[in-house]
Amino acid sequence: MSSIVELNNITKRYSNKVVLSTISLTINQGQTLILLGTNGSGKSTLIRIIGGFIHPTTGHRIVNNSQQPKIGFMPDRFPKHKFTSQEYLIHMGCIQGLKKDYLHQRIKELHSLFHLQLSDQPMRYFSKGMLQKVNMMQSILSRPDLLLLDEPLSGLDVSSSLEMISALQELKKQGVTIVISTHEPAMLQRITDRIVTVKDASLFEHEEQQVFNEGASLVICRFKDMSLANQFSSHIGVISSSTANSLTSFYVHEDSCDTLLLEILQAGGSIINIDRKGV
Numbered sequence: 001m002s003s004i005v006e007l008n009n010i011t012k013r014y015s016n017k018v019v020l021s022t023i024s025l026t027i028n029q030g031q032t033l034i035l036l037g038t039n040g041s042g043k044s045t046l047i048r049i050i051g052g053f054i055h056p057t058t059g060h061r062i063v064n065n066s067q068q069p070k071i072g073f074m075p076d077r078f079p080k081h082k083f084t085s086q087e088y089l090i091h092m093g094c095i096q097g098l099k100k101d102y103l104h105q106r107i108k109e110l111h112s113l114f115h116l117q118l119s120d121q122p123m124r125y126f127s128k129g130m131l132q133k134v135n136m137m138q139s140i141l142s143r144p145d146l147l148l149l150d151e152p153l154s155g156l157d158v159s160s161s162l163e164m165i166s167a168l169q170e171l172k173k174q175g176v177t178i179v180i181s182t183h184e185p186a187m188l189q190r191i192t193d194r195i196v197t198v199k200d201a202s203l204f205e206h207e208e209q210q211v212f213n214e215g216a217s218l219v220i221c222r223f224k225d226m227s228l229a230n231q232f233s234s235h236i237g238v239i240s241s242s243t244a245n246s247l248t249s250f251y252v253h254e255d256s257c258d259t260l261l262l263e264i265l266q267a268g269g270s271i272i273n274i275d276r277k278g279v
């Protein structure tokens with residue numbers, strides 16, 4: 001497998017603060033790499049160095065000169081604009097040198113992929129989830145080879161997260177290399193190849209299952225009676241649960257998953273999605 005970007009002995013300092021200390025990382029083509037770490041640990045700094053948007057204090061970022069990757073970037077902060085999503089994406093596309101005809105078609109396609117209606121509504125009235133979708137759309141407008149996503153799921157409800165993840169799954173299938181910083185690794189389990197934590201200015205590579213609680217499954221369901229969601233959150237084997245937009249998600253130990261599914265159905269709940277990668 002050939003590498004798309006290599007970082008060699010990189011140190012990044014802001015004034016006297018060392019954020020990354022002589023780290024090395026090779027990102028291979030087609031790989032999906034998850035970056036974990038507490039707030040302020042240096043994930044965004046690392047993503048920006050991978051993308052070549054900021055320079056390391058010392059060390060080298062190496063890309064194959066004959067195959068400079070086309071990079072898409074979704075920053076963690078996205079301002080509320082006076083533009084509509086279409087106007088904004090046209091501006092972004094023009095800056096990237098894309099042709100108007102291509103852009104109109106691509107923008108339509110991306111709105112449909114993310115189930116966001118094209119409208120005259122300025123983005124300053126958009127919800128956090130809608131803004132995240134537009135942020136993601138701008139990052140893949142030009143069909144990048146390397147996609148860098150800084151906390152793409154933050155502030156999204158379960159159904160928007162699933163839409164985002166299935167779009168990422170599709171991009172992965174097309175061979176796009178993806179780097180994602182996140183606080184929600186379990187949601188991304190099905191597309192993850194590698195997990196690296198940024199801690200104390202160093203990088204630590206994980207065994208995937210260490211992070212995913214050995215065979216934990218993700219179950220997403222809908223209850224008409226929301227008190228059942230609370231009831232099932234204390235079901236044996238449930239590691240964590242959350243509810244948003246009338247959908248409830250449970251991370252459950254694999255050996256308790258069948259019992260949980262059966263009991264949810266018997267209680268009148270509907271199963272919307274199951275990810276049983278651990279089986």
Ligand SMILES: Nc1ncnc2c1ncn2[C@@H]1O[C@H](COP(=O)(O)OP(=O)(O)OP(=O)(O)O)[C@@H](O)[C@H]1O
Pocket residue numbers: 014015019037038039040041042043044045046076
């Ligand atoms: N331009 C800058 N100037 C000075 N300090 C900075 C700059 N950018 C980041 N830092 C500092 O570097 C450290 C790492 O920041 P970074 O944004 O990379 O962390 P992060 O892991 O992405 O955090 P979060 O999860 O909160 O986004 C923080 O202490 C931050 O305050």
